[in-house]
Amino acid sequence: MIERIHTSARASKIVKHNGTIYLTGQVAEGASVTVQTQGILAKIEALLEDAGSDTSHMLQATIWLADISDFQEMNAVWDAWVPEGYAPARACGEAKLARDILKVEIIVTAAVKVL
Amino acid sequence: MIERIHTSARASKIVKHNGTIYLTGQVAEGASVTVQTQGILAKIEALLEDAGSDTSHMLQATIWLADISDFQEMNAVWDAWVPEGYAPARACGEAKLARDILKVEIIVTAAVKVL
Amino acid sequence: MIERIHTSARASKIVKHNGTIYLTGQVAEGASVTVQTQGILAKIEALLEDAGSDTSHMLQATIWLADISDFQEMNAVWDAWVPEGYAPARACGEAKLARDILKVEIIVTAAVKVL
Numbered sequence: 001m002i003e004r005i006h007t008s009a010r011a012s013k014i015v016k017h018n019g020t021i022y023l024t025g026q027v028a029e030g031a032s033v034t035v036q037t038q039g040i041l042a043k044i045e046a047l048l049e050d051a052g053s054d055t056s057h058m059l060q061a062t063i064w065l066a067d068i069s070d071f072q073e074m075n076a077v078w079d080a081w082v083p084e085g086y087a088p089a090r091a092c093g094e095a096k097l098a099r100d101i102l103k104v105e106i107i108v109t110a111a112v113k114v115l
Numbered sequence: 116m117i118e119r120i121h122t123s124a125r126a127s128k129i130v131k132h133n134g135t136i137y138l139t140g141q142v143a144e145g146a147s148v149t150v151q152t153q154g155i156l157a158k159i160e161a162l163l164e165d166a167g168s169d170t171s172h173m174l175q176a177t178i179w180l181a182d183i184s185d186f187q188e189m190n191a192v193w194d195a196w197v198p199e200g201y202a203p204a205r206a207c208g209e210a211k212l213a214r215d216i217l218k219v220e221i222i223v224t225a226a227v228k229v230l
Numbered sequence: 231m232i233e234r235i236h237t238s239a240r241a242s243k244i245v246k247h248n249g250t251i252y253l254t255g256q257v258a259e260g261a262s263v264t265v266q267t268q269g270i271l272a273k274i275e276a277l278l279e280d281a282g283s284d285t286s287h288m289l290q291a292t293i294w295l296a297d298i299s300d301f302q303e304m305n306a307v308w309d310a311w312v313p314e315g316y317a318p319a320r321a322c323g324e325a326k327l328a329r330d331i332l333k334v335e336i337i338v339t340a341a342v343k344v345l
Contacts (some may be wrong), residue, residue, distance in 0.1 A: 001344050002287060004316070009309045011320035014287050017341045018249050019133050022290040057117060059130050060137040062222075064323045068211045070257030079124045086119070090126035090223045091140030093179045093210030095323030096298045107292075107321045111132045114116050134248050172232060174245050175252040177337075183326045194239045201234070205241035206255030206337045208294045208325030226247045229231050 005050055014051045016112065020059070021051045033070040037077040037102045044108055048057060053110045055081070059089035062107040068094035074104055092111040120165055129166045131227065135174070136166045140222040142212060148185040151219045152192040159223050168225045170196070173203035177222040183209035189219055235280055244281045246342065250289070251281045255337040257327060263300040266334045267307040268334050283340045285311070288318035292337040297323035304334055 006013035015022045024081060026047070028039025046055050071092065082088075088108070097105050121128035130137045141162070143154025163169050180189060186207065197203075203223070212220050233268050236243035245252045258269025279286050295304060301322065312318075318338070325342070 002341055004290070007315060007317050009312060009314065009317065011291075011317045013319070015319045017289050020135075020250075022319035022339070024319045025323075040327065059117070059132050060224075061126075062321075064210075064321075068213065071213050075125065084124065085122060087122050087125060087127045089128070089130045089137035089139045091177075091179075091220060093140075093212055093220060095210055095294075095325055097323055098298065098301050105321060106325060109137070109290075110212060111117055135250075152318045174232070174247050175339075176241075179325075183328065186328050190240065197239060199239065200237060202237050202239065204243070204245045204252035204254045206292075206294075206335060208255075208327055210325055210333060224252070226232055 014047055016107065017052060019112045021048070021110045022113060023047050023051055023108045025105045027100060027102045027105050033073040033103050034077055037074050040082045040104055040106050044106060048110055051110070052111050056083045056086040057113055058086070058108055058113045059111055060089045060109040063090065063092040064097065064105040065092065066095070066103045068099050070103060074088040116171065116177060129160050129162055131166060133229045136163070136168055136225040136227060138162050138223045140220045142217045142220050148188040149192055149217050151217070154191050155221050156196045159221065163225055166225070166227070171198045171201040171230055172226045173201070173223055174226055175204045175224040178205065178207040179210040179212065179220045180207065181211050181218045185218060205225055242291050244277055246281060249342045251278070251283055251340040253277050253338045255335045257332045259331060259333050263303040263333050264307055266332070267304050270334055271311045273305065274336060280339055281340070281342070283343050286313045286316040287341045287343055288316070288338055289341055290319045290339040293320065293322040294325040294327065294335045295322065296325070296327050296333045300333060307319060
């Protein structure tokens with residue numbers, strides 16, 4: 001009834017239950033907010049595919065920025081990436097992240113694709 | 116299977132899936148925490164109505180305060196607003212928000228009303 | 231259709247809907263991150279039991295640390311506590327909490343046990 005994929009002692013990158021997919025918060029290294037955001041969104045795309053879903057099935061996204069002044073730079077990448085007409089519910093606030101070099105973390109909930 | 120309402124390139128204010136409603140984090144302008152919280156809760160009420168739900172069907176609320184010392188002032192408005200006996204699961208922490216003037220953001224998940 | 235347990239004017243510690251369980255963010259007093267995390271995880275275990283679930287049915291966990299430099303100390307307790315093979319999706323960021331003495335808050339979503 002619960003399916004887990006890419007599971008470690010700490011977290012499962014994907015948890016599926018009742019048609020809903022919960023992804024572990026994704027981060028990516030990179031010298032700029034743009035590069036990190038691009039890396040994160042590529043990881044989310046890959047995880048959604050592993051989970052039997054895609055970017056047109058996102059339900060909710062929570063975005064943490066280590067420095068909220070990076071809001072516009074992150075949004076430029078985000079807005080271009082979201083499939084037109086399929087944007088999830090979203091919230092974005094400032095939170096320092098697990099490692100000093102990390103500038104962005106994105107937590108996505110999505111729906112399983114129905115064939 | 117997924118219904119989106121008030122959708123832009125960045126976010127949908129409402130996403131419905133499998134009987135659950137995800138709202139985009141709500142903020143409101145205003146000179147005080149009280150005024151902003153009142154504005155936010157009015158917006159949430161309106162969005163829940165648009166989504167076919169109401170404040171007695173909230174499941175989870177996450178509250179971000181730009182300054183955690185506003186906890187009591189926000190709570191006074193929140194506690195009076197929640198329908199007695201129908202409070203959602205809740206969490207509240209400090210996070211700076213997208214614009215300097217914003218003091219409060221509230222993210223709500225709710226259930227669709229069953230007729 | 232929605233079941234609430236331990237409900238006050240502010241929050242329900244448990245909300246159940248459609249097979250999913252939403253817990254209010256849990257905190258615990260204690261002199262160290264280790265002691266607080268242990269206290270929180272014990273509370274979560276008790277709430278999951280009250281909700282008809284257990285730690286092998288967690289879907290998602292969001293962890294807020296008042297000081298992100300406590301990441302490793304919190305993780306040591308968390309990693310040992312999660313049942314092997316059953317880790318939820320997870321995210322961890324820094325957020326100051328409702329009272330100065332609180333160092334950790336954990337928000338869990340879980341699935342109802344199916345008999």
